[in-house]
Amino acid sequence: MNRAHRILCVDDEDFNLELLETLLTPNGYEVFTAQDGKAALALMADKNMDLVLLDINMPGMSGHEVCRAMRTDGDLKHIPVVMITSMDSREARLKGIEAGADEFLAKPIDQAELLLRIRNTLNSREFEDAFTYLIHSLARAxxxxxxxxxxxxxxxxxxxxxxxxxxxxxxxxxxxxxxxxxxxxxxxxxxxxxxxxxxxxxxxxxxxxxxxxxxxxxxxxxxxxxxxxxxxxxxxxxxxxxxxxxxxxxxxxxxxxxxxxxxxxxxxxxxxxxxxxxxxxxxxxxxxxxxxxxxxxxxxxxxxxxxxxxxxxxxxxxxxxxxxxxxxxxxx
Ligand SMILES: [Fe+2]
CATH class of the missing domain: 1.10.3210.10 (Hypothetical protein af1432)
Incomplete structure (x- = not known):
């Protein structure tokens, strides 16, 4: 049986992390949490994450900085990132796209939308992985x-x-x-x-x-x-x-x-x-x-x-x- 998808939630607020965990765990995801960018990057390097839910405003490294650091790291750059932005923050979204985020989710979080965005992001990443795998298989043939x-x-x-x-x-x-x-x-x-x-x-x-x-x-x-x-x-x-x-x-x-x-x-x-x-x-x-x-x-x-x-x-x-x-x- 395939293992559950691993989702890393990164937010400096305990309350938000608990909320995400409560929502995601019953939906079959294995949830990890980190309260700052540095801890998040360490966990990613250690645990083979399938997706990262990333808050933008955090002390120390911002979500944008974490995302940029991921995209320049050979081992982490393929992990999809869903960035959590404030509803009206066009500038934060543009910065997020520039930093390499795959998807965005507005605060306050709509639970149904969160689950759909996660599912879509994971699906499209799996499709890309299958494409890569097939290309390599063809080359090897x-x-x-x-x-x-x-x-x-x-x-x-x-x-x-x-x-x-x-x-x-x-x-x-x-x-x-x-x-x-x-x-x-x-x-x-x-x-x-x-x-x-x-x-x-x-x-x-x-x-x-x-x-x-x-x-x-x-x-x-x-x-x-x-x-x-x-x-x-x-x-x-x-x-x-x-x-x-x-x-x-x-x-x-x-x-x-x-x-x-x-x-x-x-x-x-x-x-x-x-x-x-x-x-x-x-x-x-x-x-x-x-x-x-x-x-x-x-x-x-x-x-x-x-x-x-x-x-x-x-x-x-x-x-x-x-x-x-x-x-x-x-x-x-
Ligand atoms: Fe040749």
Missing amino acids: AEANDIDTGNHIMRVGEYSALIARELGLPERFTENIRLQATLHDVGKVHVPSHILKKSGRLDETEMEEMKKHTTFGAMIIGDHPHLEFGKRIALCHHEKWDGTGYPAGLKGEQIPLEARIVAIADCYDALRNSRVYKPCYDHAGAVRVLTEGDDRLKPEHFDPKIFAIFKRIAPQFETLYEKMKDAPARPA
Whole structure:
């Protein structure tokens, strides 16, 4: 049986906390309480909350500050927040949206509305979780016959998110690329396994077959608007800035930004792992090949702006690689 949803109620008034607890517990929720922001953040880090009900005006950290702190914390940023505002406070709501709150509830609290808002917020979060899970499952299906397995696809997502953040792109872009970059090689499911598993270089015919994983990937992902990112990445992650890539030979900014980012993330990880480059490179070796080039990789293949960022944050790539190289194949 699934465990009850855990709701953390944060309010400096004892009375309000008791009221919320009295209302939520009989409705099947496991309720935790905190009277200030600091205690709330500590509880969240400890207890794996499913939702936070957050009062705005509290001594010490305000609700807005708590919400902002959550949104910049890798472990807490996905927890939905329902912010409790005063009825007429438009400014507090706007600030709440800016801080990353998911929903708002006006004081005095209408009990029926509270329960509905909680249920809707939890439902939409569960839907998003299921979407993420399915994307990862689809990405993994393509690894069945590939030798570059392990956590390659997840690492490519994480490196891509690092670059996106460093480029100053919106959080939505960063989250999209983190998730949908994992689909970059999904088209390999259509590439014969003797090609995928071949050790050593592919001959020309085999290479032509291999190149088709880009168009196959775009075909598998299809035209759903939520998956546009993944489709462009699957199709264009082997295009090169100087126009020498495939499948279309796109050049420069003709290549979608998300694909230009994934291209470098994918190459770095391939160098760390690949069967073609034997022995696999350590971090410094991979950076050297990318920076100086070799008989197949050239620095001109990459968007210079993204390449400069890669060089600047390369140590973070190494940290991620080390952290994720032995991690379990399926994220929790
Ligand atoms: Fe690929």
